[in-house]
Amino acid sequence: MRMIKTDARLIKRLFNEYTKPKLPWLILAIIFMVIFSVANSSQLFIIKEVFHDILKNKGGSSTYILPLKIIGLFTLLGLSSYASNLTMSYVGFGIVNDMQKKLFRHIIHSDIKFHYSKNSGELISRISNDVGMIRAAVTDFIVGIFRQALSMAFTVGIMINMDWRLSIITFLILGLIVYPIMRAGKRLRKLARQSAEQTAVITSKMGETFSGIRTVKSYQTEESEIKRLNGLMDKNFINRIKSVRVSNINGPILSILSGFAIATVIWYVSASADKSKEANVIAFAAGMLMLLRPAKSMGNLSNTIQNALAAAERYFAILDTKPGIENKQNAQNLEVKTGEIKFENVSFKYDAPEGQGSYALNSLNLVVPGGKHVALVGHSGSGKSTIMNLLLRFFEPESGRILIDGQDITEVTTESLRSNLSLVTQDIFLFDASVSENIGYGRADATEEMIESAAKTAVADEFIKNLPQGYNTMVGEDGIRLSGGQKQRVSIARAILRDTDILLLDEATSALDSVSEREFQAALENLMAGKTTLIIAHRLSTVVNADIIYVMSEGRVVDSGTHKELLEKSEIYRKLFNFQ
Numbered sequence: 001m002r003m004i005k006t007d008a009r010l011i012k013r014l015f016n017e018y019t020k021p022k023l024p025w026l027i028l029a030i031i032f033m034v035i036f037s038v039a040n041s042s043q044l045f046i047i048k049e050v051f052h053d054i055l056k057n058k059g060g061s062s063t064y065i066l067p068l069k070i071i072g073l074f075t076l077l078g079l080s081s082y083a084s085n086l087t088m089s090y091v092g093f094g095i096v097n098d099m100q101k102k103l104f105r106h107i108i109h110s111d112i113k114f115h116y117s118k119n120s121g122e123l124i125s126r127i128s129n130d131v132g133m134i135r136a137a138v139t140d141f142i143v144g145i146f147r148q149a150l151s152m153a154f155t156v157g158i159m160i161n162m163d164w165r166l167s168i169i170t171f172l173i174l175g176l177i178v179y180p181i182m183r184a185g186k187r188l189r190k191l192a193r194q195s196a197e198q199t200a201v202i203t204s205k206m207g208e209t210f211s212g213i214r215t216v217k218s219y220q221t222e223e224s225e226i227k228r229l230n231g232l233m234d235k236n237f238i239n240r241i242k243s244v245r246v247s248n249i250n251g252p253i254l255s256i257l258s259g260f261a262i263a264t265v266i267w268y269v270s271a272s273a274d275k276s277k278e279a280n281v282i283a284f285a286a287g288m289l290m291l292l293r294p295a296k297s298m299g300n301l302s303n304t305i306q307n308a309l310a311a312a313e314r315y316f317a318i319l320d321t322k323p324g325i326e327n328k329q330n331a332q333n334l335e336v337k338t339g340e341i342k343f344e345n346v347s348f349k350y351d352a353p354e355g356q357g358s359y360a361l362n363s364l365n366l367v368v369p370g371g372k373h374v375a376l377v378g379h380s381g382s383g384k385s386t387i388m389n390l391l392l393r394f395f396e397p398e399s400g401r402i403l404i405d406g407q408d409i410t411e412v413t414t415e416s417l418r419s420n421l422s423l424v425t426q427d428i429f430l431f432d433a434s435v436s437e438n439i440g441y442g443r444a445d446a447t448e449e450m451i452e453s454a455a456k457t458a459v460a461d462e463f464i465k466n467l468p469q470g471y472n473t474m475v476g477e478d479g480i481r482l483s484g485g486q487k488q489r490v491s492i493a494r495a496i497l498r499d500t501d502i503l504l505l506d507e508a509t510s511a512l513d514s515v516s517e518r519e520f521q522a523a524l525e526n527l528m529a530g531k532t533t534l535i536i537a538h539r540l541s542t543v544v545n546a547d548i549i550y551v552m553s554e555g556r557v558v559d560s561g562t563h564k565e566l567l568e569k570s571e572i573y574r575k576l577f578n579f580q
Contacts, residue, residue: 026142096135338532346399430491
């Protein structure tokens with residue numbers, strides 16, 4: 001009973017949110033289906049008339065009229081079938097388009113925590129595979145109800161009119177198909193859910209392997225990757241074969257029962273003493289054959305719907321996930337004046353099993369004065385990158401406040417917050433687009449001159465012009481056609497072009513060689529003039545000129561000062577510097 005209620009809720013939601021807006025086209029498709037169903041069932045009258053008038057009356061006026069009727073009937077069948085298929089395709093693919101756009105928008109706007117909890121293969125599978133299953137169910141259901149079911153209903157009505165006793169016996173035999181169809185549908189839904197989960201895992205593992213192809217090649221693990229994917233594919237293959245076996249069991253059962261029904265008709269004709277209704281009986285037998293195809297379609301419809309309902313559950317599970325970080329009702333736009341940043345008693349811990357994990361930040365207090373250049377240094381895991389993540393509001397602190405020019409960042413819109421921040425990280429991501437498009441990403445009004453100027457500041461103009469198509473050169477997936485240093489300079493140029501009041505540099509020069517780093521540092525000094533800049537660096541040589549350097553350990557600031565001051569008073573800083 002609970003499953004029935006869940007199914008009804010899913011069907012109602014699919015109709016209200018995605019099918020109802022297409023109602024005018026749906027009604028038009030239904031009209032064409034009704035015309036097709038009536039024309040299809042009317043073939044029985046033509047068969048009866050052919051048998052009665054041509055074979056018994058040896059022609060007559062029917063010799064000329066019947067061919068015209070047949071031409072007209074089959075013309076109507078063809079046109080109505082074409083029109084209904086075309087309009088239903090518009091409805092079906094329109095639903096796919098709407099669902100995919102809505103889910104993609106929702107996923108894109110979900111917070112970082114959501115993306116950390118899901119793998120990309122699963123999300124792609126929800127958008128592509130699951131939506132495709134739902135479309136098939138919606139269109140097949142409507143076609144099944146209004147074309148196949150109506151054709152069967154009209155055909156059954158005509159057959160009952162011909163011989164109601166024989167009709168009752170025959171339909172009782174065919175009615176036995178209902179039970180195995182219902183039983184198969186429940187089993188198929190479970191298999192469909194398992195198959196969808198396996199497909200998502202395979203998609204994710206493939207993407208992971210292709211993204212890390214350099215590591216795979218360097219460690220010569222091609223065969224182990226093949227073995228891992230083969231195991232997943234074989235498991236999915238077995239599951240799909242089970243699905244095919246369950247979904248197709250209706251076919252032979254229906255065929256066998258149809259054979260019994262048609263055999264009953266033949267027996268009835270042979271045993272009947274009244275030969276005056278031979279035309280009716282022949283038409284009746286033809287009607288049985290006509291019922292076979294729509295009956296099979298209706299039998300498979302249950303399987304399609306079960307697959308779709310399983311897909312709909314997964315689809316809506318993601319769509320109904322609420323973002324953990326949203327703008328408050330009365331959130332204002334951030335107004336940056338000097339760009340001063342304050343962390344006041346901020347504590348934060350990443351998700352971990354209950355009772356496990358330590359605080360990444362523990363009652364942290366620090367100030368980044370407006371227009372100053374401040375560096376964060378310390379061993380890995382000291383909390384430096386977490387500060388950047390919280391400042392960008394990728395996560396919310398468990399306690400404490402983060403202020404920019406006295407404005408709590410939880411009280412302003414995330415759009416205005418991030419539009420005033422530029423982030424460059426050591427984990428560079430470039431899109432499979434041109435160099436120019438990658439630099440201009442996030443700046444819709446960027447001109448060619450602005451893009452080239454940013455590239456020059458980032459010491460990237462020279463190598464870009466030496467590429468095969470210069471700024472129009474495609475960089476490949478994740479910038480695979482560029483070296484690490486080239487990718488980093490393109491990423492830096494992107495941040496320069498953004499031209500925000502606050503710069504966040506997380507190991508921004510880690511992939512640059514010594515010469516390029518010195519050139520870039522000179523350009524960066526000009527760029528940072530008058531701007532608040534927060535720098536994370538393992539290379540302490542890049543932050544020796546910072547106005548303030550905070551030394552971090554276990555989520556706290558343990559020392560602060562200039563480079564010279566810290567060399568004298570901070571043991572941690574001195575060890576880090578001497579080690580390098």
